[in-house]
Amino acid sequence: MGKRKWLAxxxxxxLVTSLALAGCGSTETAxxxxxxxxxxxxxxxxxxxxxxxxxxxxSLLPTKATDSTSGQVxxxxxxxxxxxxxxxxxxxxxxxxxxxxxxxxxxxxHLRKDAKWSDGQPVTAHDFEYAWKKLLDPxxxxxxxxxxxxxxxxQEYNEGxxxxxxxxxxxxxxxxxxxxxxxxxxxxxxxxxxxxLFPIPKHVDEKNPNWHKEAxxxxxxxxxxxxxxxxxxxxxxxxxxxxxxxxxxxxxQINMAMVNDENTEYQMFETGQLDVAxxxxxxxxxxxxxxxxxVSPYFGTYYLVFNTKDKIxxxxxxxxxxxxxxxxxxxxENVLQGGQVPALGFVPPGAPGVxxxxxxxQGDLFKDNDVETAKKLLxxxxxxxxxxxxxxxxxxxxxxxGHQKIAEAIQQMWKQNLGIEVxxxxxxxQVFLDSIDQGKFQVGRMGWIGDYIDAMTFxxxxxxxxGNNYPKWSNKTYDELIEKAxxxxxxxxxxxxxxxxxxxxxxxxxxxxxxxxxxxxxxKPYVKGAVRNVIMETDFSRAWIEGxx
Amino acid sequence: MLRYLLKRLxxxxxxxxxxxxxxxxxxxxxxxxxxxxxxxxxxxxxxKNLRAKYHLDEPLPVQYVLYLKNLLMLDMGPSIKSDTxxxxxxxxxxxxxxxxxxxxxxxxxxxVGILLGVLAALRHGSWLDNAATAxxxxxxxxxxxxxxxxxxxxxxxxxxxxxxxxxxTFEHMILPAVALSLxxxxxxxRFTRSSMLDVLGQDYIRTAKAKGLxxxxxxxxxxxxxxLMPVITYLGPLLAAILTGTFVIEKIFAIPGLGKYFVESIVxxxxxxxxxxxxxxxxxxxxxxxxxxxAYTLVDPRIKLASEED
Numbered sequence: 103m104g105k106r107k108w109l110a111x112x113x114x115x116x117l118v119t120s121l122a123l124a125g126c127g128s129t130e131t132a133x134x135x136x137x138x139x140x141x142x143x144x145x146x147x148x149x150x151x152x153x154x155x156x157x158x159x160x161s162l163l164p165t166k167a168t169d170s171t172s173g174q175v176x177x178x179x180x181x182x183x184x185x186x187x188x189x190x191x192x193x194x195x196x197x198x199x200x201x202x203x204x205x206x207x208x209x210x211x212h213l214r215k216d217a218k219w220s221d222g223q224p225v226t227a228h229d230f231e232y233a234w235k236k237l238l239d240p241x242x243x244x245x246x247x248x249x250x251x252x253x254x255x256x257q258e259y260n261e262g263x264x265x266x267x268x269x270x271x272x273x274x275x276x277x278x279x280x281x282x283x284x285x286x287x288x289x290x291x292x293x294x295x296x297x298x299l300f301p302i303p304k305h306v307d308e309k310n311p312n313w314h315k316e317a318x319x320x321x322x323x324x325x326x327x328x329x330x331x332x333x334x335x336x337x338x339x340x341x342x343x344x345x346x347x348x349x350x351x352x353x354x355q356i357n358m359a360m361v362n363d364e365n366t367e368y369q370m371f372e373t374g375q376l377d378v379a380x381x382x383x384x385x386x387x388x389x390x391x392x393x394x395x396x397v398s399p400y401f402g403t404y405y406l407v408f409n410t411k412d413k414i415x416x417x418x419x420x421x422x423x424x425x426x427x428x429x430x431x432x433x434x435e436n437v438l439q440g441g442q443v444p445a446l447g448f449v450p451p452g453a454p455g456v457x458x459x460x461x462x463x464q465g466d467l468f469k470d471n472d473v474e475t476a477k478k479l480l481x482x483x484x485x486x487x488x489x490x491x492x493x494x495x496x497x498x499x500x501x502x503x504g505h506q507k508i509a510e511a512i513q514q515m516w517k518q519n520l521g522i523e524v525x526x527x528x529x530x531x532q533v534f535l536d537s538i539d540q541g542k543f544q545v546g547r548m549g550w551i552g553d554y555i556d557a558m559t560f561x562x563x564x565x566x567x568x569g570n571n572y573p574k575w576s577n578k579t580y581d582e583l584i585e586k587a588x589x590x591x592x593x594x595x596x597x598x599x600x601x602x603x604x605x606x607x608x609x610x611x612x613x614x615x616x617x618x619x620x621x622x623x624x625x626k627p628y629v630k631g632a633v634r635n636v637i638m639e640t641d642f643s644r645a646w647i648e649g650x651x
Numbered sequence: 652m653l654r655y656l657l658k659r660l661x662x663x664x665x666x667x668x669x670x671x672x673x674x675x676x677x678x679x680x681x682x683x684x685x686x687x688x689x690x691x692x693x694x695x696x697x698x699k700n701l702r703a704k705y706h707l708d709e710p711l712p713v714q715y716v717l718y719l720k721n722l723l724m725l726d727m728g729p730s731i732k733s734d735t736x737x738x739x740x741x742x743x744x745x746x747x748x749x750x751x752x753x754x755x756x757x758x759x760x761x762x763v764g765i766l767l768g769v770l771a772a773l774r775h776g777s778w779l780d781n782a783a784t785a786x787x788x789x790x791x792x793x794x795x796x797x798x799x800x801x802x803x804x805x806x807x808x809x810x811x812x813x814x815x816x817x818x819x820t821f822e823h824m825i826l827p828a829v830a831l832s833l834x835x836x837x838x839x840x841r842f843t844r845s846s847m848l849d850v851l852g853q854d855y856i857r858t859a860k861a862k863g864l865x866x867x868x869x870x871x872x873x874x875x876x877x878x879l880m881p882v883i884t885y886l887g888p889l890l891a892a893i894l895t896g897t898f899v900i901e902k903i904f905a906i907p908g909l910g911k912y913f914v915e916s917i918v919x920x921x922x923x924x925x926x927x928x929x930x931x932x933x934x935x936x937x938x939x940x941x942x943x944x945x946a947y948t949l950v951d952p953r954i955k956l957a958s959e960e961d
Binding site for chain 2: 158159160161162163166167240241242243244245247248251257260261314315332333334335336359360361362363365366369370372373375530531532533535536537539548549550551569570
């Protein structure tokens with residue numbers, strides 16, 4: 103008889119524990135909810151914005167952040183020397199003005215005197231010097247240390263070949279920061295708006311190196327403070343009264359959810375729990391057509407890599423034939439359907455040229471879906487190789503529905519246009535990267551998002567020996583042109599060198615550009631003043647809510 | 652009893668050590684590394700510093716010994732992907748959430764599943780039996796990633812009874828717990844029904860009836876106890892799987908549990924996180940197996956623990 107009760111008591115124990123646990127959870131959040139909705143009664147319309155950052159940010163220490171989730175939080179809680187505007191233009195941030203020497207090697211930044219950390223301490227040039235040296239410190243092992251290899255002795259210090267004192271960044275006094283570069287780098291100013299180059303509160307970091315891991319100890323200098331951080335669940339930002347331009351900040355609070363499922367995100371947008379969201383893949387076209395989703399350009403290119411060490415693909419004419427026999431317009435409009443732009447050059451729109459946009463000045467470098475020329479080039483190529491017919495070609499991509507659709511479409515086009523048999527093969531992402539890196543492929547898919555707003559972030563990928571030169575291509579003139587552009591301080595001269603180089607790249611076609619990336623988003627009409635440019639995460643620091651009620 | 656437990660504990664530790672070793676070897680033999688997330692290859696000095704920081708530049712045997720040493724101190728190391736939390740932190744944050752949700756789902760599955768199974772067996776061949784079978788087939792064949800969005804759509808979006816997603820209050824737990832419980836519920840209902848039918852036909856049940864016991868007394872006191880043996884067997888691995896979090900349900904409902912780390916750590920090649928989640932899961936699993944074995948002896952006195960027999 104006694105043992106019969108055992109099951110009953112086990113079950114009731116289960117029930118009691120789960121109810122007790124559930125109970126704990128609910129009281130806790132009820133209190134949090136009360137706090138967050140109470141504070142903004144003073145304005146006529148609650149200035150609260152609900153965003154989704156998808157996942158837990160891996161790091162909110164500027165020197166260790168390397169991903170867009172962390173970036174999305176950081177650009178709202180921190181501020182660098184400069185900020186970027188809608189067209190990628192550089193605007194004053196913590197630095198109110200700066201001078202650049204004629205040779206383009208020395209930058210002197212004058213920091214505003216009213217800039218403060220959220221704990222009331224002033225933001226000084228020492229905080230920047232400290233942060234930048236920390237980024238380069240080999241012991242920090244920061245992924246983005248190479249973003250400061252532009253500094254004099256930056257790379258040497260990171261490799262342990264120079265001392266911290268040799269690095270070209272120095273605080274003259276509290277409000278003057280002098281930066282010395284290895285080479286003239288015209289895009290250096292826009293780099294200072296990038297989160298890896300944000301300052302670190304030296305006075306806090308020296309006392310407690312773990313300050314950036316929890317909201318309670320987080321100190322920031324940007325438009326918002328980190329009010330709450332529930333790991334894997336949500337982040338709450340509140341307006342920072344100590345921010346130097348606090349009068350420009352209208353939002354009182356930003357709630358950042360961490361919802362990583364696109365359908366859930368969409369449903370939360372529909373129920374009004376989110377004010378900004380990305381549309382689910384299957385609905386993207388429909389939502390764009392209905393005007394509910396908008397498309398904004400993004401500084402990235404999707405392209406195919408041809409292995410130039412492969413017997414067949416070592417022939418430039420064959421490579422070019424394959425590149426020309428793709429109907430990008432059809433692909434973008436019928437397969438991708440996310441407002442992408444067919445790429446008829448490698449550098450996406452958004453980079454500065456001599457006067458205007460780099461891409462606009464350069465124009466299209468080849469014709470889309472040029473089947474006639476492709477057929478002719480294929481024949482010539484086959485002759486050069488001494489072949490009658492092209493053997494089947496292997497096209498490799500990482501396992502993903504989107505990439506698969508593109509691969510299947512291109513497989514069709516090559517078969518139809520050139521009569522080539524294409525074998526598709528897919529691998530898990532990391533295995534795929536390894537295969538591409540080891541040259542175990544013929545044709546592979548790849549994408550590149552620019553690190554900074556300049557054509558160089560794309561163009562220097564394919565210099566001989568570059569780690570990201572997956573086609574293992576090498577061209578002496580190309581290398582020389584890139585080197586020339588890298589050592590020039592004249593925007594016209596360096597742009598022309600890069601445009602010349604891009605022509606060589608397209609002429610040799612070690613890669614075939616497919617399309618330029620876009621970002622598709624939905625935003626409630628009452629969200630005003632968000633700033634989107636081609637490279638940064640969306641900046642809501644000057645946004646406001648109007649007409650919600 | 653004590654001798655048996657000690658012996659079992661020894662085997663459990665040995666099992667865990669084997670799992671640690673195998674996982675370590677397998678993990679390092681797959682291509683890829685933790686430092687090339689978006690296909691951008693870092694310059695060599697950056698990679699060198701990163702490898703040095705996580706001791707990945709040392710020979711594998713050295714790394715292995717180092718890992719075991721830390722593990723003995725219950726330190727599972729830093730997460731390479733996260734600069735904010737260690738593997739211990741991630742488990743400490745995520746496990747209570749997954750546990751709470753998993754427990755709710757298991758309780759729901761047990762209560763409803765057993766009830767359905769018993770009713771179906773008692774009314775064998777009736778409409779009730781057919782209905783219970785239909786529920787079971789549905790529960791097994793409709794995957795949770797289909798059920799979950801359906802629940803969200805109707806209860807969250809259309810009727811606005813319950814929150815669409817996220818975590819915090821009791822209301823937040825209902826939809827994911829229901830979605831999570833349907834599969835196990837169906838399995839439990841089927842197990843209960845078939846073994847109940849088996850048991851009900853046996854002599855001792857007839858004896859109980861002959862003695863004049865009421866039907867509820869016969870069913871719940873005598874039949875159910877034996878009929879539950881297969882359910883208890885199933886419960887061990889089920890508890891281990893469900894309490895440590897499920898990738899799909901936690902992703903769909905944006906629940907801050909442990910489930911996603913089992914999958915994402917491998918995609919990211921986050922070595923310490925792969926080891927940590929695997930060890931944690933294995934530890935829970937072997938403990939659950941032990942509990943199941945103990946539960947057998949409690950439910951059925953005829954079963955003796957191994958060492959009591961010799």
